[in-house]
Amino acid sequence: MVAPEHKKGLTLAEKIIARAAGREAVAPGEIVTCRVDLAMMHDSGGPRRVKPILERLGVKVWDPDKVVVITDHFVPATDAGSREILDLTRDWVAEQGIRAFHDREGICHVVLPQRGHLRPGMFAVGGDSHSPTGGAFGCYIFGIGATEMAGVLVTGEIWLKVPETILIEWRGRLSSGVVAKDIMLFLCTRLGMDGGRYQAVEYAGEAMAALSMQERMTLCNMAAELGGQTGLIAPDATTAAWLEDIGAEPGEIEAWQGDPEAVPGERHVFDAGALAPQVAAPHSPAQAAPAADFAAVRPQVAYIGACTGAKLDDLRMAAEVLRGRKVAAGVELLVAPASLRDQEAAAAEGSLGVLVEAGARLLPNACGICAGYGEARLGEGVVCISSTARNFKGRMGAASSQVYLGSPYSVAAAAVAGRILDPREILAERGAEGKGG
Amino acid sequence: MTGERGKAWVYGDDVDTDALAPGAYMKAPIEVLAAHCLEAIDPGFAAGVTPGDVVVGGRNFGLGSSREQAAQALRHLGVAAVVAESFAGLFYRNALNLGLAVLVCPEAQTIRFGERLRVDPAAGEIENLTSGARLACEPIPGFLMAMLRDGGLVPHLEKRLQAQRKDASP
CATH class of the missing domain: 3.30.499.10 (Aconitase, domain 3)
Structure with a gap:
């Protein structure tokens, strides 16, 4: 394999991946193995699917303190099948010594940051396609299937083809009554549901900086609909204030910014004020x-x-x-x-x-x-x-x-x-x- | 692994995971879920597909959910490979993890419904036995091909763990 050409500056996604891969730098297209800081699962793709695999392999989770389990799909249990799945989930979490278990508190992507599990610069995986939601906090977090999750639970690692960064910049301000959801439906239509090419979609610009954390979560959430591997937004004072408010450590906000000289693989610029x-x-x-x-x-x-x-x-x-x-x-x-x-x-x-x-x-x-x-x-x-x-x-x-x-x-x-x-x-x-x- | 032959089931762009694994059957065992695979776009698929057949799509095959039952249902029905112009990244990873061959083929849309195909994932080649055409596919990276040969991630890890245990024992 030809040695990859490392660019001068790194994008935010590249910085997080490089850190998780134990490298100084990474370049788009390289295949790297990353250490996972956090693995999140829900009751549908989680314990009921990974338990038999771990049992077959005869191992337990690599680090129960890095695993978060949240019930949101089969709750409330309205039939015997759902109850069985939830019972299995609760038993498995106890058996594995996983302390971060949030039962019937809401949808995993929203509960995960609200319970203080995300910090800027984290490299994380989630057993659900909308896992990029957490990218709003300046994390690299992406969705994986249950078998791949089992692999992470065994090894604590995952492979990744370093993505290009697709920078989506919104200049100006959204007009009143126009919100993150409108941006994402517009982007899906403009760029297509494969416009994200399984790369890292980074949102930036004045209009993004003005958004609340939950609005940013909506943007990153729907990076899934854009076909990105993840969506992310560089952390700022809004991020720090939100994290402090829920009693979590804001971490190193300044460290988790893309380098100014970094060149994204693709760049789109839109006028926020013109969006209906x-x-x-x-x-x-x-x-x-x-x-x-x-x-x-x-x-x-x-x-x-x-x-x-x-x-x-x-x-x-x-x-x-x-x-x-x-x-x-x-x-x-x-x-x-x-x-x-x-x-x-x-x-x-x-x-x-x-x-x-x-x-x-x-x-x-x-x-x-x-x-x-x-x-x-x-x-x-x-x-x-x-x-x-x-x-x-x-x-x-x-x-x-x-x-x-x-x-x-x-x-x-x-x-x-x-x-x-x-x-x-x-x-x-x-x-x-x-x-x- | 070389030369699986089967009939082509051809669909268009954006075949999604809700069509492949409908939410209403996600609690059910895979044989029940698989019976509803692709029902929303082709009610005859699950009953008509036979082992060795090939599903052919356009762009962004498998977009949507992380639910790997989308790939598992196809595998359960005996589908030998999915061939498409492009895949949603999550589905692509899930399929290989479950031992289902997925081939990126720029000319996938030249394949017609019902044509006979011979698919060779290792060589990255499809032979259209009906038309005589040979279609080149993007190669599957070596480490993923090794996992596919083992039958997916679980047997692959099993092998790796066994080797580690052997090394560790005196």
Whole structure:
């Protein structure tokens, strides 16, 4: 093999990978073996799948202090099969001496940082495709399957083809009512669901710096839909403040920045101010257009859920639209807050009350119908607008169901209007009416 | 491993993991889940596919979830290989980890439904027995090919651990 040419500066992704590989530097295309700082699993792809493999190999996990297990797929258990899976999960965690076990606290990608497990510069794997969510904290974290997870649990290592960095820069500021979800639907449509080429997608620019941590999580989460191996954002004062707030160590913020002279493999620049709220038509996040183009669509179900679209910030967006309003006749608004912590915070500040008052039905803090699990799966021909990440045919229920994707603003606005519209129409009305509406 | 022959089941771009492993059957044993493999895009696939057959896709085959049952279901049904213009990275890794050959073939879309193929992962070559065409594939990196030959990551690790234990014993 020809010795790779090391560039002068390293991108953030390259820095983290080099550190985990025990190297000074790495170059895109090299295959390296990295030591894993943290391995996160949930109840679907986790213990029930890795346990038999570890037993066959006759080994235990390499370091129980580096493993985090979170139940979110088969909760709440509504049948014997789910109960068995959860029992197995709980038993296995105890047997392996894994202390970081978060049972029924919400969706793994949201619980993981909220429980203080992520720090800038970490190299981590997660047993779920939306694991890049944690990249919002300046980590290199990516999704792997259960067999590969078992391999990590045995060896503490994983191979990686060093990715190029695809730098996506958003200049200016997003206009009011336009959020991270709109950015991602736009990017999926512009760059394609393979636009990320299994490389590292790094978001940067003034508009990104202005985003809250949970909005950044939405961006990194949907790097999965862009086809990136991961998505990440360099940590800054917002990151440090968030970590301090939950009682975690912010770590070395300055150390985990890309070098200024580093050259990304690809660079895209967009104008944040020009972006309108986006809605993606069935059956792909890459079918997006301005929300206003879908005015003829009348959803029967409006779903605020998932790691992508039901964090505290997302619930607040929905509440902003729904305050003093009612869900339109013929629409069912379902809300599954992404974590217990976010639900409690929303309840304490009143956002949750606003949603319930408007007619929302609350669902458990779990993946639920976003992943095609749970009781609320969509029936034949049901038209739904959802704040989740994916609308593949049949994913959320019947193959004949039609799922549109939008921001929590767009979902809540459609629930109120009984049709899809630019949520700014309703937000502007609110502004004109003054407080209370 | 050389020269598996089978029929081509050809699909387009973006065959996703929800189609390969529908969420509603994720609790079920693999034989049940596999019976619903690709149901949303081809209800006849699971019942019609026979061991040695080859699934052919366009771009970004296997996008979506980390659920490796997507690859496992194909393997359970006896699919010898998946050939596509490109793969979602997660599916690609999962397939090889489970011992399912995956071949990146720029000319995958020249293959027609029902054609007979001979697939040789080690050589990185597909022979279309119906049309006579030979299609070149991107080679699978050596260390992954070694894992595939062992039948996937678990038997590969098993071998490695056995060797380590042997070395460790006096």
